[in-house]
Amino acid sequence: MGASQTRSEHKHQHLADETGFSLEQVKNLHKRFQQLSGNEETISRELLDSVPALANNPIRKQIIEAFFDKRNQHHDEVGTCEEIGFEQFLMVMSHFRPPTLKTTVEEKEAMRREKLRFLFNMHDTDNDGTITLAEYRKVVEELLSKSGDIGQEAAKAIADAAMLEVASTNVPHMAPEDFYEGITFEHFEQILKGLEMETRMHIRFLDVGTTTMACGKSTS
């Protein structure tokens, strides 16, 4: 018992160093992972799908896909997994860490780029390096998917306008024959510069265990 405990502690420590979480946070997330997976080693899409709180989320599918996307694992692989282990789970979560007081300006820049990359991967489903108009339309449609038909009609117009805005900000002078292939990562960064991702895209990871929290998994 003691040996396995120290082994998992080592593992946790190793993960903590790799992802930047604190040991406490890694432990808590591990507990949550156990809850979700039913003490198995891996979780699948169906398991995440069954989290009841996610039911009302319009972009639920994209969020779940992001967990299984190999691009978010920083191993320079592409494609998707069928199941993920704790390490991959943690890796995806690490994108949502906030900057601390000690983070330098360069680190903040790197953090921002990483978070934007995560968002970009969520939009760029065919992994060709650009967000095409069709993909962007899909994004807006999903966002408005809870709003019925009004949403669907407007989604196209909104996506078109958004794409036009990106194009005209980044490539102001295109001849009429030119075709704007899609939003590249650089353009994506440029257009979302004002949002300050490193301070907005984060959630609070607790240092204290939340054992009283409901498991969040359906009991069916």
Next chain:
Amino acid sequence: MCEPRAARRSAAGPPLTGFVCVLLLVCVSVASASLDVGNNETRRTAAAETAEDPHHPTNSTGLKKAFPVLALNYDYVRKPFEIALWILLALLMKLGFHIIPRVSNVVPESCLLIGVGLLVGGIIRAIREEAPVLNTELFFLYLLPPIILDAGYFLPIRAFTENMGTILVFAVVGTLWNAFFIGGMIFGVCQIEGAQLAGVDLLSCLLFGTIVSAVDPVAVLAVFEEIHINELLYILVFGESLLNDAVTVVLYHLFEEFSHAGTVTVADAFLGIACFFVVSLGGIMVGAIYGLLGAFTSRFTSHTRVIEPLFVFLYSYMAYLSAEVFHLSGIMSLIACGVTMRPYVEANVSHKSYTTIKYFMKMWSSVSETLIFIFLGVSTVAGPHAWNWTFVILTVVLCLVSRVLGVIGLTYIINKFRIVKLTKKDQFIMAYGGLRGAIAFSLGFLLTDDNEMKSMFLTAIITVIFFTVIVQGMTIRPLVELLAVKRKNESKGSINEEIHTQFLDHLLTGIEDVCGHYGHHHWKDKLNRFNKTYVKRWLIAGERSTEPQLISFYNKMEMKQAMMLVESGSAARPPTHASSVSMQNIQPRESARGRAIPSISKSREQEIRKVLRGHLQNTRQRLRSYSRHDLLVDPFEDHVSEVRFRKQRVEMERRMSHYLTVPANRQETPAVRKVCFEPEHRVYTYDDGESPRGRAAQPRPGPADGVSLVSESPPGLGARGPDQEQEVQEEKEEQEEQDQLKLSRCLSDPGPNHNKEEEE
């Protein structure tokens, strides 16, 4: 008076404006002074007349008074005249400052206004007359509400709620700390000092500490607005200044009661704490109730658009007054009312009412602020003063020290709970931005006269106010630049940012749910859903109630651009930042291959034309309403129609680019920065009053609008025959017609052309 002359002269340039201002100053002060003199005289003459009256019958047979052609009856208009004169003076001063550029860059407006007030007060004093003083009723009932309403209505909600914890800690704990520290230290020093300060007891000191410790929203707004600091710092300092009103009110009443009673027990302390909760939560509730009432009322105003803005103002003012009746926090009530009302009112009112509300609020708050500072100056000269070096210097120093200590201490604690920590720079700006202002003065004025230290307190309060507003206000801008504090990034609305803000919200909520703990995003999401399912249905009229936020934002943006385009004139191109990117650069390339239109036979063409002409009248009627002149008469207040019209334009633009066969035609499409409305102008080529038959003729380049079609194509295309252009237009009309039919149903179900569109 000398005003007509002054008005004519003021066109002549800044030095003359300055001279005019001084002239006006003198006139005003003489006027308000002489009014009193005149008043005395009329009283005297009235007395004389009543004495004469018994004698009158004896003289009745004597001389008869001539019929007065021109008579002077100043008393009749005296009060409104004075008020109007004061306001006019204030505004002319404000005008003057902005014409003289160098001064307004260095000195913040508030300082200049206080200076003017001092000057006017001095002049009035020199004439040995009674000056109007910033008495409490005038300030709290008339001058303060517009400023607070303006601030509350336009409060950036997202930043406010994200930092709510920090703001509350600073407002409550910070103010308490300030009050007790300043009060306690002054008491201590007074005991040591002896001499004339020994009469100051602890409760009076604490009362004084309360009055002088509250950060003032008016002063903060006046100074921070000019330095354009980043949103986080602005909302922290400003939010604190708003929320500390509850603490100030409670402490003030508490200490005032006690200083009459003389002793304090523990039970009183607990009652005080209970009172705090009642005051703040009660104020918020009152405000929320009035806000919901206002929102509900605005649901039914679609037929009486003209009075819509009034509802906003009246409900808010009633909220403030109602809260003041029960000694609840009027400021918090006003803020709660504005915040609650705003999303629903904005969804319900017309665009013009929205603009009116915005401008009237800004106007009133601007006037109020100006008047407050001027009166502050006047009251300084007029008020009873008792200068005591020790006391005053001590107060100023203690205010600074306690603010700095408070900010540092609280930030240390708060940073443990914040995700985005507050840096040292932030702390410095927060400490330095803790300005005191007119609220402190009015509260001091409110002190009952049997408090013998009142004059001394008032003097000290005024000194602190002057110090913070003038010294700190003047130096904060160079300091901000020196420390390179992050400024507000002036970004126009960007549809991408809005999309991603929403996307992020959902993403973070989702991740929080996966993580399993109910954080900030989870509750916000719950609140939004509650709002959407229950509240919006009651408070928003018509189909706007189900409109998602992204669509509202998009519509607002499109409307703004439409307005801009209409205003910038029909023939002019969109202004400088136009890029040559248009929809066709973005449409998927593959459809370009299949774009060749099968050639249309002549008879078919005739058919099309006939059909189109039948519908053309309708089109023309509707489109004409969008001409620059008719925009003032508003047939199109109904937002839904505007949406439809806009979509029409969008669709038309896209179809145009699809159906043009000759590659060179594409250059016909004018450069537009966004999906917008250049085609709108091109449509104006159809002359009014022209018979449909005669339309078969070419689009004539007659009216200026018509020129846009022909002249915008590059010269190389000038050789295009009229037939081709006509065909283009016919196609356009056809699409237009189809679009009309389509879009008349577009909001409920996709029209018949939906599939056709899909394949492109």
